[in-house]
Amino acid sequence: MHDKQRPVRVGIVGLGTVGGGAFNLLKANADEIARRTGRPILVSHIGSRRDHPGCDTQGVKVSRDVFAVVHDPEIDVLVEVMGGTTIAREVVTQALESGKHVVTANKALLAEHGNEIFALAEARGRFVAFEAAVAGGVPIIKVLREGLAANRIHAVAGIINGTGNFILTEMRDKARDFIDVLKEAQELGYAEADPTFDVEGIDAAHKLTILAALAFGIPLQFSKVYTEGISALTTLDVAYATELGYRIKHLGLTRRTGDGIEMRVHPTLIPCDRLLSHVDGVKNAVLVLADPVGSTLYYGSGAGAGPTASAVVADLVDVVRAMQDHSPDARARVPHLAFQPDALNDTPILPMIQVETAFYLRLMVEDRPGVLAEVTGILSRQGINIEAIIQKPAHDAGIIPVIILTRPVLEQHMNDAISAMASIPVLREPVVRIRVESLDA
Amino acid sequence: MHDKQRPVRVGIVGLGTVGGGAFNLLKANADEIARRTGRPILVSHIGSRRDHPGCDTQGVKVSRDVFAVVHDPEIDVLVEVMGGTTIAREVVTQALESGKHVVTANKALLAEHGNEIFALAEARGRFVAFEAAVAGGVPIIKVLREGLAANRIHAVAGIINGTGNFILTEMRDKARDFIDVLKEAQELGYAEADPTFDVEGIDAAHKLTILAALAFGIPLQFSKVYTEGISALTTLDVAYATELGYRIKHLGLTRRTGDGIEMRVHPTLIPCDRLLSHVDGVKNAVLVLADPVGSTLYYGSGAGAGPTASAVVADLVDVVRAMQDHSPDARARVPHLAFQPDALNDTPILPMIQVETAFYLRLMVEDRPGVLAEVTGILSRQGINIEAIIQKPAHDAGIIPVIILTRPVLEQHMNDAISAMASIPVLREPVVRIRVESLDA
Numbered sequence: 001m002h003d004k005q006r007p008v009r010v011g012i013v014g015l016g017t018v019g020g021g022a023f024n025l026l027k028a029n030a031d032e033i034a035r036r037t038g039r040p041i042l043v044s045h046i047g048s049r050r051d052h053p054g055c056d057t058q059g060v061k062v063s064r065d066v067f068a069v070v071h072d073p074e075i076d077v078l079v080e081v082m083g084g085t086t087i088a089r090e091v092v093t094q095a096l097e098s099g100k101h102v103v104t105a106n107k108a109l110l111a112e113h114g115n116e117i118f119a120l121a122e123a124r125g126r127f128v129a130f131e132a133a134v135a136g137g138v139p140i141i142k143v144l145r146e147g148l149a150a151n152r153i154h155a156v157a158g159i160i161n162g163t164g165n166f167i168l169t170e171m172r173d174k175a176r177d178f179i180d181v182l183k184e185a186q187e188l189g190y191a192e193a194d195p196t197f198d199v200e201g202i203d204a205a206h207k208l209t210i211l212a213a214l215a216f217g218i219p220l221q222f223s224k225v226y227t228e229g230i231s232a233l234t235t236l237d238v239a240y241a242t243e244l245g246y247r248i249k250h251l252g253l254t255r256r257t258g259d260g261i262e263m264r265v266h267p268t269l270i271p272c273d274r275l276l277s278h279v280d281g282v283k284n285a286v287l288v289l290a291d292p293v294g295s296t297l298y299y300g301s302g303a304g305a306g307p308t309a310s311a312v313v314a315d316l317v318d319v320v321r322a323m324q325d326h327s328p329d330a331r332a333r334v335p336h337l338a339f340q341p342d343a344l345n346d347t348p349i350l351p352m353i354q355v356e357t358a359f360y361l362r363l364m365v366e367d368r369p370g371v372l373a374e375v376t377g378i379l380s381r382q383g384i385n386i387e388a389i390i391q392k393p394a395h396d397a398g399i400i401p402v403i404i405l406t407r408p409v410l411e412q413h414m415n416d417a418i419s420a421m422a423s424i425p426v427l428r429e430p431v432v433r434i435r436v437e438s439l440d441a
Numbered sequence: 442m443h444d445k446q447r448p449v450r451v452g453i454v455g456l457g458t459v460g461g462g463a464f465n466l467l468k469a470n471a472d473e474i475a476r477r478t479g480r481p482i483l484v485s486h487i488g489s490r491r492d493h494p495g496c497d498t499q500g501v502k503v504s505r506d507v508f509a510v511v512h513d514p515e516i517d518v519l520v521e522v523m524g525g526t527t528i529a530r531e532v533v534t535q536a537l538e539s540g541k542h543v544v545t546a547n548k549a550l551l552a553e554h555g556n557e558i559f560a561l562a563e564a565r566g567r568f569v570a571f572e573a574a575v576a577g578g579v580p581i582i583k584v585l586r587e588g589l590a591a592n593r594i595h596a597v598a599g600i601i602n603g604t605g606n607f608i609l610t611e612m613r614d615k616a617r618d619f620i621d622v623l624k625e626a627q628e629l630g631y632a633e634a635d636p637t638f639d640v641e642g643i644d645a646a647h648k649l650t651i652l653a654a655l656a657f658g659i660p661l662q663f664s665k666v667y668t669e670g671i672s673a674l675t676t677l678d679v680a681y682a683t684e685l686g687y688r689i690k691h692l693g694l695t696r697r698t699g700d701g702i703e704m705r706v707h708p709t710l711i712p713c714d715r716l717l718s719h720v721d722g723v724k725n726a727v728l729v730l731a732d733p734v735g736s737t738l739y740y741g742s743g744a745g746a747g748p749t750a751s752a753v754v755a756d757l758v759d760v761v762r763a764m765q766d767h768s769p770d771a772r773a774r775v776p777h778l779a780f781q782p783d784a785l786n787d788t789p790i791l792p793m794i795q796v797e798t799a800f801y802l803r804l805m806v807e808d809r810p811g812v813l814a815e816v817t818g819i820l821s822r823q824g825i826n827i828e829a830i831i832q833k834p835a836h837d838a839g840i841i842p843v844i845i846l847t848r849p850v851l852e853q854h855m856n857d858a859i860s861a862m863a864s865i866p867v868l869r870e871p872v873v874r875i876r877v878e879s880l881d882a
Contacts, residue, residue: 025733029592035780036590036781137737146758149474217476294742306733310731317590339477340477343476
């Protein structure tokens with residue numbers, strides 16, 4: 001029992017919201033965690049340029065130089081929660097090279113440099129755990145890598161950015177403008193001073209890159225994600241979507257078709273009888289369509305100190321449990337990207353013009369005879385079928401909104417149709433288009 | 442690489458819906474599964490008294506005597522999907538004694554005999570995997586044992602019987618009677634010829650027993666689950682609940698309080714702004730309230746060949762991955778009941794009279810002056826606070842329904858109040874009471 005009793009020694013690099021949360025959680029739930037692991041987990045060295053006002057680090061070695069932690073020979077596992085992709089990359093690389101396991105919450109680092117990092121980890125017989133990188137406290141990484149391991153996965157669709165979902169929920173419930181809600185989100189601490197990563201979909205694209213690799217057994221390919229933000233959405237379209245029985249969500253979606261794999265982040269109309277459409281506020285949820293399990297959904301808090309720390313420490317528990325297998329190097333039991341490294345494939349990522357979705361269109365036109373005929377004629381010539389069409393009463397003097405829901409159509413054909421619509425003389429604003437997903441199995 | 446390439450040999454005992462589903466899934470997704478495990482999984486021996494019309498067992502040894510599979514020395518892992526608790530118990534026990542790992546979907550067996558079975562497995566250095574035992578294809582066992590391992594869990598609440606949820610959904614959506622919908626469920630194959638296990642909550646109680654053990658680190662204690670079925674529910678109460686902004690679900694709930702642990706299965710009013718209230722038809726969902734992750738929810742198909750096979754084969758993948766750790770006996774990396782066997786505790790299970798919930802009450806009374814005063818007086822004397830009260834127009838000639846929502850109250854006090862109400866002279870039917878859960882964190 002001696003070996004079992006020796007604490008696992010952990011170094012934490014970065015003592016911000018997530019690092020502080022993990023440090024405090026390991027203390028607060030130490031008894032409950034030790035009942036599960038049979039072995040204490042001890043934070044023995046912290047690397048941080050700043051102190052965390054909410055962390056009592058007495059008795060713990062603290063270094064301002066994060067690399068002092070990376071090279072501390074006492075440490076078994078390094079927790080990288082500093083963020084960024086430059087120093088963090090060095091930290092993770094050097095930790096692996098010095099024989100440490102790594103736990104990280106850094107989706108940007110993994111989405112952009114994960115292939116090299118995982119290859120290094122495999123070469124060194126160490127593992128990089130990253131449950132906290134997607135959907136915070138919701139254990140979606142474990143679900144995809146292990147829980148659904150018997151399935152052929154068809155699609156993964158997620159609300160994976162809480163900031164964006166908070167903004168969209170407020171826009172819908174209170175008919176508030178994007179800018180107005182964004183300001184509140186910043187005041188509440190939900191959004192960064194520079195909100196680009198969240199509202200333009202970059203953060204969601206990082207996470208989607210990871211989900212797609214895990215679902216389909218492909219390398220991480222962040223640069224191929226189609227990304228469209230929510231900053232151009234208007235309360236008008238949010239209200240029309242509601243009226244039509246939909247909710248607008250900022251969805252990250254990856255799907256396998258006969259031609260390749262779609263990876264895309266964009267505002268999306270979802271029918272309101274889908275569970276995903278009821279995921280509101282800062283919550284996250286991920287829907288997985290797979291054979292033979294069908295649709296399963298995973299819901300919870302995607303950000304914040306507590307939920308993210310829950311995932312970081314779950315990874316630590318996983319590492320500790322793996323180290324009890326008595327194997328010399330506790331090699332990763334589960335491949336980093338769910339599939340064996342030599343079994344990843346090069347299925348092409350589809351460019352957006354080859355993606356098929358239904359569309360919501362809004363045209364603001366002058367109230368003249370023949371306008372509807374002209375619009376529907378253009379759609380018809382592109383082979384686009386109409387699911388529903390609504391002409392609303394005049395909005396501003398003489399300007400009427402025409403709302404169209406189409407059947408699924410290739411993005412290329414919709415691009416062509418919208419180009420053609422630009423020449424309609426009575427069109428008073430650029431056509432608004434938002435993709436629609438039914439999320440059927 | 443020689444050892445890695447040798448197939449893992451699996452025996453399946455029971456070739457019904459689940460066994461046939463697992464057999465076919467291992468064939469259908471063999472490539473995708475091998476990409477994940479790096480090692481083929483081969484069904485080499487089936488024990489079944491009957492053939493399965495949908496399974497092509499050519500090339501596989503089939504025995505009518507299930508114990509021929511149990512004692513087949515070629516087999517690494519035994520899949521027990523025959524059901525029942527008598528022969529299945531012998532099968533699992535003898536398989537472990539002969540050095541095999543076991544995968545089972547048998548919630549009744551585990552709920553009633555799991556403590557002995559897990560102790561035997563631990564003594565023999567083998568493991569018993571049981572993801573399919575609760576919520577079918579939803580990997581809730583893995584979530585509780587691993588994904589949320591950093592948390593102190595407060596409560597787990599689940600819709601964990603698809604048959605019951607289908608019946609309640611139809612009763613609500615179509616105002617149909619219980620008996621009427623039950624017949625249809627039997628015709629559709631959702632309900633057994635003897636529906637007792639499903640509609641009286643016994644199946645849910647088996648599953649809740651397992652969830653409670655995993656959540657709190659207590660032994661399996663099936664006999665202590667309070668269980669109340671849905672067969673007495675009326676369309677009238679289903680409709681009133683909807684009118685009040687609630688849905689009635691057959692909920693399994695286990696919660697840790699300062700005094701002990703609640704384990705109960707009963708019809709429950711859930712506010713309709715909770716995601717769980719939107720889980721309809723044969724679907725399952727489990728809500729976990731834990732610190733620091735908050736509320737997380739897991740949703741999907743809880744029964745049927747495909748979803749259950751998904752869980753059985755995920756367990757096989759887990760076993761195969763553990764066997765690649767090169768350890769001599771692939772000892773369970775994760776304790777069977779989430780907590781180390783020597784860390785289980787004897788927190789008392791609370792008798793129902795010590796449980797506090799809010800209540801929905803329906804009284805059918807003669808329309809006489811002073812009735813409301815009498816009813817509210819009884820509640821008041823028991824210290825029961827009223828959240829809402831609705832007196833409906835006369836139902837039958839001169840009989841009025843009085844609907845009361847109470848604040849949370851001890852079951853014992855509600856029992857006393859209802860006893861006292863029996864003496865109200867104008868009460869024309871026994872008081873209907875249904876518990877209410879807000880499912881807040």
